[in-house]
Each structure stands twice: as C-alpha cells, then as structure tokens.
Amino acid sequence: MSSGGSVPSSAPKDRSLVLSELLGYIHGYYEAALDRLPVEEMPLLIPRLLEAGVCFGRLDPVSNIVANTVCSLEPSPEANDGAQSDESESSKKGRKRKATAEEEEVRTRGARMRKRRTIAQRSLEGLITFLVCYFRYLPVSEALQYLALAKADLLAAVHLIERIRGIGGRLCPISSPTMEIALRCAAIAASQSDIFAARSLSLASRVDQIWRILTIDGRLSTEAISRLQKLLEEPVEQLAGSTKPVQAIEQLPRDALRRRHHRGLLRAGHCFGPADDPVTNIILNTIWFDTAFPPHVQFEVDMISTKSLMRVECRSLNGLLAFLNKLFPALSEHDAMIQGTEYDLHIICGVNSEVPEDGKHSYILNEEGYPYSHINFLARPKGSHLDDMAPNLFFLECSNDEKGLDKLPSLCTVLVSPSDSGRCFHCEFQGIKIVHPDFGTYRGRETDFEEMACGKRKLDNEELIGFGLMRMEFMGMVSDDSVYSDLATDSDFTECMNYLARREEKEERFLSGECQ
Known part of the structure; x- marks a missing residue:
C-alpha cells in the first residue's frame, strides 16, 4: 500500500465473498433497526427506511438507519404551530387523506427503488464511496477489506484505517470539509437527496441527545420517534466568525425578523459584546435593542437596506478598533487592522505548478498552460531565533499568471501537521506529494471527487491511484x-x-x- 501501512490480513478474500459478507452484516443491521422501530403503529416507517434509511453516518449502523429513517419523515403535525386543538374536523380529514396519498406514493417509489437496488446495496456503495473519497490512495479492494474487518461499521473502519496509517486521533471531525465532501459523495452513490450531508452534520451536532433517545430501551415507542423527529427538525447552529450581519440574519426566525427585529438589527446589531463569537453578539444586541427601546409603530418589511447593513458593519469595525485602542494605546489603527504574524521563508519544499481549473485534468484541456500552483513551504515568524521555534508548514494556492503577481493568493494557511487530511484531485493525479489543509477552499478538493462518485468523470478511483503511482514511481532521469x-x-x-x-x-x- 503506497501510503504506508497495509490491511492486517494474511490473505485477502475473494471480492464476491467480501461483498456477500458485508451485505450479510448490513442485513443484520436492518433487522435490528426494524426490531427497534414501532412499525406496527407507524407503517410509514417501512417505506421510508427502504428509501432513505442508509446505514452510514455519525452513529453506529443501526442508529444511523433509525435516525436517517426518522429524518425522512414529514414534519410532525404537533411540531408545526401548536394549534391542533383548534383544527376543524374537515381539515383533519383532508390532512389524513393527504397523508394517506403521500404514504402510498412513498410506498410506490420505494418499490421502484427496491427493483433497482436494495437499501442494503445502496448503503454498501455509500460506505465504499465515503472511504475512497475520504482517504488518499485507497483502492476499492482495500476499502472492502477494511469494511469487512469493521463489520460494515463506517466509524470503526475509519478509525482502523487511521490507526494503520499512523494518523489516529482525528477520527472524522464534525466540521471537516473533507468529511462533508466524502458524505456528499457517499450520498450520491447511495441515491440520497442533496441535503443528506448537511443533515448528517446536524445529527453529529446532537449525537449525545439523539443517543439518549435511541438507547432508552430496546424498542422505540411512537413518543420516542416524535421526540427524535422534533430534535432532528431543529435548525443547526452554524456560527461563523464574521463581522457581517448576514450570518445573523440566517439565524433569526423569518417572521420575527420581518415584523420586528429588522429595526434592532440595523440600529444596534454590532458584532462585539459579551458572547464569544460575532454572530451571537449581533443577535443579542438586536434582541436587546428591541426589548429596551420598543418601536412606537411596528411594520413588516420584505427587504433590508444594503446601505444600512453596510453602515452597521462599519460601526462594528469602528467599535472593534476603539476597543483595541483602549486596551493598547500605542497600537495604531493600521496595525490594529493588520492580521495573527509576518514570516521569513525557511525553504520551499513542494510545488505542483500544473493545477488546472476543476474538471480539466488532461493535457488537451490544458494545452495553453495551467493557471494555478499548489505549494508547500516552511517559514518562521519574523524576529524568532533558530533555537526558539521550529518553522511552520504552510500550504499556498496561487496564480501562475505573471500579471497577477501583486494579487493575494487564493489560499495561504498554516498546516496543523504534515498529516493534514485535505485531498486534491489534481495533485493526486500528478502524483505530487503536496500536503493540503483539511479546511479552506482550493481547487481540486470538491467538484472532481463528487463527479467521480456519480460517474461523470472519465477517471475512477482506481485510475486516479494508478496515474499518481505511475508518476511517483518513475525512477529515471528528471530535468532537475x-x-x-x-x-x-x-x-x-x-x-x-x-x-x-x-x-x-x-x-x-x-x-x-x-x-x-
């Protein structure tokens, strides 16, 4: 295995036997999931399971099946507006007829899905796709062997591969873009909806709460299903470190924002305050202003002024600068706005000067040249002595255009460690050992892998590995x-x-x- 380490098996099994063994494990998980679900009281659970209950995600296989099945249910009526007691009898009958029609449509769609591929087969394809998209240079044959050792448990397989490759301790971080891309690719392979990856991250942010519900007893009740459904319907908090109030707008309820909070947002929605992150401060300041200084006349809006948003951003920046100036009187405004440190170059230790736009990996498509480079280099903070600090490893994506030398690079970031798990289709295709960050946006990390997962790329995973190895293992003369x-x-x-x-x-x- 080219990436260091090998599958701990004396003799790899025949592929058909491994597939049969894995499907056996997966079928067992579905039997266990059906035993836990109240299918007699809620027959709709069965077609939902057959359509969307894949066994991969952030939990154990059985819990993934249960959670993914419940996620696909329509929102529970009592969770909508709490006004069920006032619902007329005719409305109830109409809603019941609609639910029956939807159930029949789901059953029919589920039957069509089963004729093509069973949910167990689609789950297995998703498991394999996740592993080959998450790990560099992992052939399908080895992914199957790892899954067999882990009994088709995705997290166990990931942990096993990381231990063997010597990169343990990471274990699928929730906010990792590499994991999100791998989940999207797995969802594509398993014929799941586009929201599967985001939903899986939502599940991951509530693992402890979901786990408590799933492990109350051996069999879930309809009440437990309702509680789980309400939990899964809650919006996911994605608080970003930005001074722009647009992030806060996403968090505010639509009706409350349009009827009331638009005023507080534009008058006092500053990003500084008692909370640890800017977005939470914007929300707190908005609600505080509306509470402390209620308007004389309330009115509803459909649009928020762009200039007013710009004004509150500028005021937030001025407030932050004033705060820093108070703490550090000798600090000039220019220095306060300059970002974390200046570095002295130690040495450039890796270059791929042939990075194309996404989707263009052949010579014919790039015969006029390659527009970007991916670079690794070592650098120390300015003023540090040789004995004080080891140099930091950086990743840089920059333009190859000489006219754009004065422009900022697309991405320049310090790498956490030389084993950062970011993937790049272009560098792997070239067989060049560039360490990529797990966070940040750069060319080669998303589009090509997703298109490869759904069969739109001419190269599959095995060919990508083959091209990379062919270039790495060349031992003849080089121009250098x-x-x-x-x-x-x-x-x-x-x-x-x-x-x-x-x-x-x-x-x-x-x-x-x-x-x-």
Whole structure:
C-alpha cells in the first residue's frame, strides 16, 4: 500500500465473498433497526427506511438507519404551530387523506427503488464511496477489506484505517470539509437527496441527545420517534466568525425578523459584546435593542437596506478598533487592522505548478498552460531565533499568471501537521506529494471527487491511484538533475542531455527548411 501501512490480513478474500459478507452484516443491521422501530403503529416507517434509511453516518449502523429513517419523515403535525386543538374536523380529514396519498406514493417509489437496488446495496456503495473519497490512495479492494474487518461499521473502519496509517486521533471531525465532501459523495452513490450531508452534520451536532433517545430501551415507542423527529427538525447552529450581519440574519426566525427585529438589527446589531463569537453578539444586541427601546409603530418589511447593513458593519469595525485602542494605546489603527504574524521563508519544499481549473485534468484541456500552483513551504515568524521555534508548514494556492503577481493568493494557511487530511484531485493525479489543509477552499478538493462518485468523470478511483503511482514511481532521469550533474561522473546523464540537444537542434533545422 503506497501510503504506508497495509490491511492486517494474511490473505485477502475473494471480492464476491467480501461483498456477500458485508451485505450479510448490513442485513443484520436492518433487522435490528426494524426490531427497534414501532412499525406496527407507524407503517410509514417501512417505506421510508427502504428509501432513505442508509446505514452510514455519525452513529453506529443501526442508529444511523433509525435516525436517517426518522429524518425522512414529514414534519410532525404537533411540531408545526401548536394549534391542533383548534383544527376543524374537515381539515383533519383532508390532512389524513393527504397523508394517506403521500404514504402510498412513498410506498410506490420505494418499490421502484427496491427493483433497482436494495437499501442494503445502496448503503454498501455509500460506505465504499465515503472511504475512497475520504482517504488518499485507497483502492476499492482495500476499502472492502477494511469494511469487512469493521463489520460494515463506517466509524470503526475509519478509525482502523487511521490507526494503520499512523494518523489516529482525528477520527472524522464534525466540521471537516473533507468529511462533508466524502458524505456528499457517499450520498450520491447511495441515491440520497442533496441535503443528506448537511443533515448528517446536524445529527453529529446532537449525537449525545439523539443517543439518549435511541438507547432508552430496546424498542422505540411512537413518543420516542416524535421526540427524535422534533430534535432532528431543529435548525443547526452554524456560527461563523464574521463581522457581517448576514450570518445573523440566517439565524433569526423569518417572521420575527420581518415584523420586528429588522429595526434592532440595523440600529444596534454590532458584532462585539459579551458572547464569544460575532454572530451571537449581533443577535443579542438586536434582541436587546428591541426589548429596551420598543418601536412606537411596528411594520413588516420584505427587504433590508444594503446601505444600512453596510453602515452597521462599519460601526462594528469602528467599535472593534476603539476597543483595541483602549486596551493598547500605542497600537495604531493600521496595525490594529493588520492580521495573527509576518514570516521569513525557511525553504520551499513542494510545488505542483500544473493545477488546472476543476474538471480539466488532461493535457488537451490544458494545452495553453495551467493557471494555478499548489505549494508547500516552511517559514518562521519574523524576529524568532533558530533555537526558539521550529518553522511552520504552510500550504499556498496561487496564480501562475505573471500579471497577477501583486494579487493575494487564493489560499495561504498554516498546516496543523504534515498529516493534514485535505485531498486534491489534481495533485493526486500528478502524483505530487503536496500536503493540503483539511479546511479552506482550493481547487481540486470538491467538484472532481463528487463527479467521480456519480460517474461523470472519465477517471475512477482506481485510475486516479494508478496515474499518481505511475508518476511517483518513475525512477529515471528528471530535468532537475541538470542542476546537480557532474560531467566527470554522470556520463550517462551527459550523454542523454547531448542526445536530446542534438534531436531538438535537428527538429528546429527541419522546421526552418535547412534540411529536407
């Protein structure tokens, strides 16, 4: 195995036997899930399970099946507006007829799905796709072996691979973009909806609460299903460290924002305050202002002024600068706005100068040149001494266009460790050992892997590995050898260079018409 480590098995099993073994494990998980679900009281659970109850996610396989099945249910009526007691009898009958029609439609759709691929088969394809998209240079055959050792438990398989590869301790961080991309690819392979990855992250943020519900007893009641459904319907908090109030707008309820909080947001929605993050401070300041200074007249709006948003952003920035100036009187406004440190270059230790736009990985598509480079380099903070601090490893994506040398790079970030798990389709295709960050946006990390998962890429996972290995394992002469060549000892290299020079000269003479 090229990435260090090997599958702990003396003799790999036949692929068909491994697939049969894995499907056996997965079928057992579905039997256990059906035993836990109240299918007699809620028959709709069965078609939902057959359509959306895949066994991969952030929990154990059985709990993933249960949670994914419940996630696919329509919102419970009592969770909508609490006004069921006032509902008329005719409305109840109409809602019942609609639910019956929806149930029949789901059953029909589920039957069509079963004729093509069973939910167990789609789950297995999702498991395999997740692993080959999450880990670099992992062939499908090895992914199957790991899954067999882990009994088709995704988290156990991930933990096993990381231990063998010597990168343990990471274990699928919830907010990892690499994990989100792998989940999206797995969802594509398993014919799941586009919201599956976001829903899985929502589940991950509530693992403890969900786990308590799922483990109350051996069999879930309809009340437990209702509690679980309400929990899964709650919005996920995605608080970002931004001074822009747009992030806070996403968190405020629509009706409350349009009827009342638009005023507090534009008048006092500053990003500084008692909370630890800017977005929470914006929300707190907005609600505080509306409570402390209620408007004389309330009115509803459909649009918020862009200029007013810009004004509150500027005021937030001015407030932050004033705060820093009070703490550090000697700090100028310019220095306060300059970002964490300046570095001195130690050495550049990795370059891939042939990074195309996403989706263009052949020479024909890039015959006019490659627009980007991915670079690893080591650097120390300015002013540090050699004995004080080891250099930091950086990743840089920059333009190859000489006209854009004065522009900021697309991404430049310090890497947590040399084993950061970010993936890049282009660097892996070139077989170049560039360490990519697990966070941040750069070319080669999303589109190509997702298109490969759904069969739109001409290259599959095995061919991607093959191209990378072919370039890595080339042991002949390279152009960089000319820098270190010694005419007295490197006679083979000198002879090769002379041959290439003569051939190039002959081609030029032929093209110029000097020789026929």
